[in-house]
Amino acid sequence: MSTDRDTVQSYDAAAAEYAAEAAAMPEWVASEIEAFVAGLGGAGRVLEIGSGGGRDALDFEARGISVRRTDVSRGFVSLLHAQGFEADLLDPLTDDLADPQRPGVPYDGVWACACLIHAARADFGTVLGRLAGATRPGGRLHVSVRDGDGEDVSVRGSGAVSRRYSETYWREPALRAALTEAGWAVEEVRRCMGRPDDWWLSVRARRA
Ligand SMILES: C[S@@+](CC[C@H](N)C(=O)[O-])C[C@H]1O[C@@H](n2cnc3c(N)ncnc32)[C@H](O)[C@@H]1O
Secondary structure, X not given: OOOOHHHHHXXXXXXXXHHHHOOOOOHHHHHHHXXXXXXXXXXXXXXXXXXXXXXXXXXXHHOOOEEEEEEOOHHHHHHXXXXXXXXXXXXXXXXXOOOOOOOOOOEEEEEEOOOHHHOOHHHHHHHHHHHHHOEEEEEEEEEEEEEOOOEEEEEEOOHHHOEEEEEEEEXXXXXXXXXXXXXXXXXXXXEEEOOOOOEEEEEEEEEO
């Protein structure tokens, strides 16, 4: 059980650059936010895993949803602090997920967009189970992972400034099984295209 440190350090080193690249809201993410907010009835407190540059949290807040921004990368947390937002350094695999703003009260939902691609396959169920444990029954989950087989390490840059990102790909049947086993009732898994030929499996689920 471990979080890939190369991946986290790569995000640390490139947080501002990544945030700028990801600032524009992809169409498929906008649709997921719409459905997520509707599923919450337009109100609630959400734990965001992998906030990154903070694009999605802003959109949620504009719709009246309260968001706890978190990231496993100190680079993103610092970036969010510098912009005046509260954000917590948090690894969903190992850290306490309880809400410091509402001790003893579970979240109404968890938003984990394009971040659990970096969780190892062997740890994915553990993370999903921990997220379920922090969410009220009936609470919402969005998680999106890359559609495909196996694992991959993508390298960006070169030499001393090269960055390495580990990614785990999922197919829908295994993804559904992992979610169900972890305590989530899957409502829908949508296949969405990011960039051309960049396919995501986007999950709409609720806490069973
Ligand atoms: C592709 S970015 C997505 C950021 C943001 N959610 C977005 O959609 O723009 C991946 C995010 O996952 C975080 N991350 C890296 N390793 C992780 C892990 N093992 N578990 C959870 N999040 C991780 C990164 O720090 C980064 O914020």
